[in-house]
Amino acid sequence: MALTNETIKQRLVEKFGEQVSGFEEPYGMLTFEAPKEFNLKVLNFLYDDAELKFRFLTDLTVVHYPAYIGRELAVVYHLHNMIDNVRIRFKVFTDINQPDVYTASGLFSSANWQEREAYDFFGVNFVGHPNLKRIMNVDEMDYFPMRKEYPLEDQTRVDKDDEMFGRGGGLGFGNEPTPDHRHTIAEEDKKAEQEILNGNDKDAQLN
Amino acid sequence: MTTTEKHIPLPEGSIERETTRINLGPTHPATHGVFQNILELDGETIVSAEQTVGYIHRAFEKIAERRPLYQITPLTDRLNYCSAPINNMGWHMTCEKLLGIQLPKRVEYLRVIIMELARIADHLICNSVIGVDTGAFTGFLYVMQYRELIYEIWEEVCGSRLTTNIGRIGGFERDFNNIAFSKLERFLNEYPDVLKEFENLFVRNRIFMERTIGTGPISAERALNYGFTGPNLRAAGVDYDVRVHSPYSSYQDFEFDIPTGTTGDTYDRFLVRNQEMWQSLRIIEQAYKKIQEMKGEEATVFHADVPEYYLPEKKDVYTKMEALIYHFKIIMGEIDIPPGEVYHSVEGGNGELGFYLISDGGRSPYRLHFRRPCFIYYQAYEEMIKGGMLSDAIIVMSSLNLIAGEMGG
Numbered sequence: 001m002a003l004t005n006e007t008i009k010q011r012l013v014e015k016f017g018e019q020v021s022g023f024e025e026p027y028g029m030l031t032f033e034a035p036k037e038f039n040l041k042v043l044n045f046l047y048d049d050a051e052l053k054f055r056f057l058t059d060l061t062v063v064h065y066p067a068y069i070g071r072e073l074a075v076v077y078h079l080h081n082m083i084d085n086v087r088i089r090f091k092v093f094t095d096i097n098q099p100d101v102y103t104a105s106g107l108f109s110s111a112n113w114q115e116r117e118a119y120d121f122f123g124v125n126f127v128g129h130p131n132l133k134r135i136m137n138v139d140e141m142d143y144f145p146m147r148k149e150y151p152l153e154d155q156t157r158v159d160k161d162d163e164m165f166g167r168g169g170g171l172g173f174g175n176e177p178t179p180d181h182r183h184t185i186a187e188e189d190k191k192a193e194q195e196i197l198n199g200n201d202k203d204a205q206l207n
Numbered sequence: 208m209t210t211t212e213k214h215i216p217l218p219e220g221s222i223e224r225e226t227t228r229i230n231l232g233p234t235h236p237a238t239h240g241v242f243q244n245i246l247e248l249d250g251e252t253i254v255s256a257e258q259t260v261g262y263i264h265r266a267f268e269k270i271a272e273r274r275p276l277y278q279i280t281p282l283t284d285r286l287n288y289c290s291a292p293i294n295n296m297g298w299h300m301t302c303e304k305l306l307g308i309q310l311p312k313r314v315e316y317l318r319v320i321i322m323e324l325a326r327i328a329d330h331l332i333c334n335s336v337i338g339v340d341t342g343a344f345t346g347f348l349y350v351m352q353y354r355e356l357i358y359e360i361w362e363e364v365c366g367s368r369l370t371t372n373i374g375r376i377g378g379f380e381r382d383f384n385n386i387a388f389s390k391l392e393r394f395l396n397e398y399p400d401v402l403k404e405f406e407n408l409f410v411r412n413r414i415f416m417e418r419t420i421g422t423g424p425i426s427a428e429r430a431l432n433y434g435f436t437g438p439n440l441r442a443a444g445v446d447y448d449v450r451v452h453s454p455y456s457s458y459q460d461f462e463f464d465i466p467t468g469t470t471g472d473t474y475d476r477f478l479v480r481n482q483e484m485w486q487s488l489r490i491i492e493q494a495y496k497k498i499q500e501m502k503g504e505e506a507t508v509f510h511a512d513v514p515e516y517y518l519p520e521k522k523d524v525y526t527k528m529e530a531l532i533y534h535f536k537i538i539m540g541e542i543d544i545p546p547g548e549v550y551h552s553v554e555g556g557n558g559e560l561g562f563y564l565i566s567d568g569g570r571s572p573y574r575l576h577f578r579r580p581c582f583i584y585y586q587a588y589e590e591m592i593k594g595g596m597l598s599d600a601i602i603v604m605s606s607l608n609l610i611a612g613e614m615g616g
Contacts, residue, residue, distance in 0.1 A: 026548045027304060056431055059550075059561055061576040078550060078563070078578075082431075082445075085452050089550065110434025113260075113586050121268075136264035136615065145269065152273045 003051070003084040005030040011052060015045055022091075031089040039075070039092045040102045046079060046090075047107060054079040054088065057104065060114040062122040064096075066148050072096035073124055077104070094124065096147075103129040121146035226254055231600065233261060241611060244588075244600070251597050256589045260582065263615035271575040275540030276302050276516070277376060279575070284370035286579060287613045290329035290556035291371045292321045292361065297553035300455055301562040302376045305549045306516065311508045313501055314378045315457040316494040320391070321364070321373060322456070322553075323487040323494075327398075328357045329556030330438070330480040330487075333608035337477055338409060340605045341418045346408045353401055356394050363387035377517040378510025395492060402488075406481055419474040423591040423603030430471060433587040436580050437558025439607060442479045443471030449554040460497070461490045473599075473606040480608075515542055540570055557581050557608055581613035 008030055012020045020042065022033040034042050046054040059078040066072055071093035080087050094101055103126040104111040115126045116135040123144035126132055134141065143150065231244040241261040247254045267282045274282075283294040296318050303310065331354050335347035358368040363386050365373040374380065409415045425435070430443040440447055446465045450458040466482030468475030498506075510517055518537055519530035536542055546568040552561035561578030584607065592600040 027550075029550060031548070057434060058552075058559065059563060059576070059578040061563060063565060063574045076563070078561070082447055082452075087550070089548075108434070109429075109432045109586065110583050113582065117582075135260060136262075138262075145266070152269055 003081060003086050005086075005088075008052060008086070008088060011049065012042075012045075016042065029087055029089055031091070033074075033091040033093065036075075036092040036094045036101050039077075039090075040104065040107070042090065043077065043079075043104055043107055046088075052081065053083055054081045056080040056082055057108040057110050057114075058087065060104070060111055060118065062118045062124055062146075064122060064146065064148050068093070070095050073099055073122055075101055075118065075124060096123075099124045100127050101125070102127050103132075105129055120144070123147070224249075231597075242604075242609065242614075246597065246600065248597060253592050253595055253597060253600060256592055256600070258585065258588045260585065260614040261611060263611050265615055267616055268575055268577065271572055274571050275537075275542065276544065276572075277537065278540070279572075280374075281370065281372045283577075284372055285612050286577060286616065287329070287556055287560070287581070287610045288369060289332050289608075289610055290325035291369065292325040292373045293329075293553060293555045294560060295371060295373050296322055296456070297551065297555070297560050298562060299374050299376050300553065301549060301551040301564055302516075304551050305547050305564060305566060306376070306513070306545065308377055308511055308513050308516070310378065310456075310511050311505070312457060313498060313505060313508050314510060316460075316498050317379060317383060317509065318374065318456050319458065319461070319494045320491050320498075321361070323491045324357045324360060324394075326487045326554075326556055327484050328354050329608070330484050333556075333605070334409075334477055334480050335405075336605045337419070337473065337602060338415075340602045341415055343408065343412075343415065346405050350401060350405055353394065353398055356390060356398075360387055360390045360394065363390065375510065375517055377513040378508075380518075382507065382509040391491075391495065395488070395495070399488065402481070402484055409477070410481070416474065418599075419477060419602065419606070420472060421470070422473040422595065422599045423606065424470050424472040425587060425591055426471065429587070429590070430584075433590075434583040435558065435587070436584075437554065437556070438479045438483060439471075439476055439584055440558065441465060442468035442475035444469050449552050449559050453552065455551070455553060458490075461493050463490050473602055476606045543568060543570055544572070552578065555580060557610065557613065558584070577616050579613045579616055581608075581610050582616065585609060585614065 005025060009023055009032070012032065016034065016038065019038055020032050020034050022031070024031045046052050056079065057077065058080045061076050063074045063076060064072060065074065073094045073096055074091045075094065077090045078087060079090060092101060101124055103115055105115060105126070106128070112130070113135060115129055116132060118124050119126060119132055120134045120136050121144055133139065137145065227248045229246050229248060231246050233241045233243040241263065243259045243261065245257045247256070265285070267285075271279045271282060280295050280298055283298045284291040286294050331350050335350050338344070338346040361371050361373060362368050364383055365371050365380065425433075425443055427443045427445050430440050431445065435443065436447065444467050446467050448465045451465060463486045466479050466486065468479050514529070514533050516537065519527075519533055523530035524534045544566040546566050548565050550561060550563045552559045554560075558580030559578065560580060563576040563578065564572050565574040567573040588604070588607070592603050595603075
C-alpha cells in the first residue's frame with residue numbers, strides 16, 4: 001500500500017497528539033510543524049517507524065520571519081522516504097533571542113554541514129553539534145547575514161527600494177516624508193558654495 | 208647521515224613516531240578548484256583529514272531575495288557550471304510549478320535534449336579528469352572536441368557556452384534553428400564511436416583498474432546517511448534517480464535504464480557515469496525522434512502562452528499595446544508572484560539539485576534555498592579517504608566531481 005499524506009498525518013497525530021500542528025499540503029507536499037523541543041523525537045520517529053521510514057534528509061535550511069514575534073526562525077527539514085517515494089517538510093520555529101535547536105547530525109551525517117551553514121547565515125545554535133562553526137563566511141564575522149534585518153544593497157539608493165519589489169518601503173512615493181538622505185547632497189553643495197563665497201575655498205588656497 | 212652509520216637508539220622520552228600535517232590545496236593543481244584539505248599523514252597513509260569548502264560563497268540566496276524571477280536564472284548558471292543548463296531548467300521548472308504553468312510537449316522534449324547534453328558534458332569532464340589524475344591525459348583531450356560540439360549547440364540556442372542562461376519561464380527564448388539541429392545530428396552520429404573509444408582507453412586498462420578499484424569506497428547505507436544523490440549514490444548501489452522517481456519535463460515518456468554500481472569506489476563511479484552517458488544518448492535520440500514526428504502547429508511551438516512571465520516578441524512590443532505593457536512589467540520586475548511554498552528538484556550532473564522557494568506575494572522570492580548536491584556529499588570525503596594513500600585522495604576527489612560553484616551557493 002502506498003504511503004499517503006493522510007496516513008503519515010494520522011501516524012504523527014497518534015504518536016504526538018496536539019504537539020504536531022499546522023498540517024498543510026502546498027503543491028502536494030505534506031508540511032507540518034512541532035515545538036522545537038520535539039524536533040529530534042519527531043525526526044527519530046519518522047526515521048524508525050516501520051511504516052514511515054523517512055531515512056533520507058534531502059535538505060535542511062532556515063527561514064527568517066521577523067514578523068512572527070517569539071518564533072522568528074524556522075528550521076525546515078525536507079525528508080524523503082525513498083522506498084515509497086514520498087517527501088515531507090517538517091518545521092520547527094524558534095525565538096531569535098534564544099535560537100537553540102537540537103542537532104540532527106547524530107541521526108543524519110548530512111546534517112552536519114547543513115547545520116553549520118544554517119548557523120553561519122542565521123545564527124541558529126544547534127545544541128549538541130560536534131563542530132558548530134562558520135563554514136562559508138570568515139570566522140571573524142560577528143553577525144548572521146541572511147537575516148532579514150541585513151539589507152542587500154545600499155539603502156540610500158532611491159532607484160532600488162523595496163517599493164519596486166512589492167514590499168512597502170516608503171521613500172516618498174505616497175504621503176510619507178522624504179528621507180533625510182535626499183537633502184544631504186544638496187545641502188553639502190550649498191555649504192561648499194557658501195565657503196567659496198566666504199573665500200575659504202580649499203582648492204583655491206592650494207593654488 | 209650516511210647509511211653506514213649505526214642506528215643509535217633515541218634518548219628516553221623523545222618522539223619516535225610523528226605524523227605529518229600537509230595542506231592539499233588551496234591551489235594544488237589536482238584539487239580542481241580552491242579547496243583546502245588539511246591532511247594528517249603517517250608516511251603516505253592518511254590518518255585524518257579536514258576538508259573545507261573554500262571561500263566561494265557568493266550570497267546567491269540573499270541576492271535572489273531582491274530580484275524578479277527571471278533575473279535569478281543567471282545566478283543558477285554559476286552553481287554547477289559544468290552543466291549550467293540543468294540548473295537553468297530546474298529553476299524555470301520551479302517557477303512554473305509555483306505559477307502553475309503547463310508546457311507544450313515539444314518544449315519539454317527540447318528541454319530534455321538540452322539537459323541530457325548537459326549531463327554528457329558534465330560526466331565527460333569528470334571521467335576524463337579521473338583519467339588525467341591517474342596519468343592518462345589523452346582521453347581528456349580527445350573528448351574535449353565533443354564537449355565543444357555540445358557547447359556549439361547551446362550557442363546556437365542561447366548565444367552562450369558556459370554560463371548559458373538558457374530558456375525562459377514558460378519555454379525557450381527562441382526556437383532551435385537548423386544549425387542547432389544539424390549539429391545535434393552530427394553529435395548523435397559521431398559521439399557513440401568516441402565514447403566507445405574513450406571507454407576502451409580506460410575500462411579494461413590494467414593501470415587504471417589497479418588505481419581505482421577499491422579506492423575511496425562508500426557503502427550504500429553510509430552514502431544515504433551522508434545525503435549522497437546522483438551518480439555517486441548509484442555507484443554505491445542505490446538506484447535513486449530524480450528523473451524516474453519524480454519525473455519532470457516528461458521524462459516518463461522515455462525509456463532508459465538507471466545504471467548502478469556495487470561498491471561505491473572510484474571505479475564504480477567512473478563506470479556509472481560512463482553508462483549514464485550512453486543512457487543520455489538514448490534519451491536524446493528518443494526525444495529528437497519525437498520532435499521530428501510532430502506536425503502542424505505542435506511542431507513549431509517553443510514556449511507556453513504565459514504573457515505575464517514570457518517576454519513578448521519585439522515587433523509586437525512596438526505595435527501592440529498589451530505586449531508593450533507586459534514588456535515593461537516583466538523588465539522592470541513588477542509582476543507579483545503568487546504566495547506559495549514549493550520544492551522542486553531535478554537530476555543535476557551531481558545529483559538531486561533542489562530549489563526551495565517561498566513567495567509571500569511580493570515581486571521577488573521571500574526566501575530561496577538551493578540544495579546543492581556537491582556541498583552535501585563532500586562531507587563524506589574524510590571518511591572515504593581515511594586509511595588510504597595520499598595519491599588516492601586525489602582521484603577520489605576527482606571522481607566525486609566536486610564543483611567549486613556548487614559548494615558555495
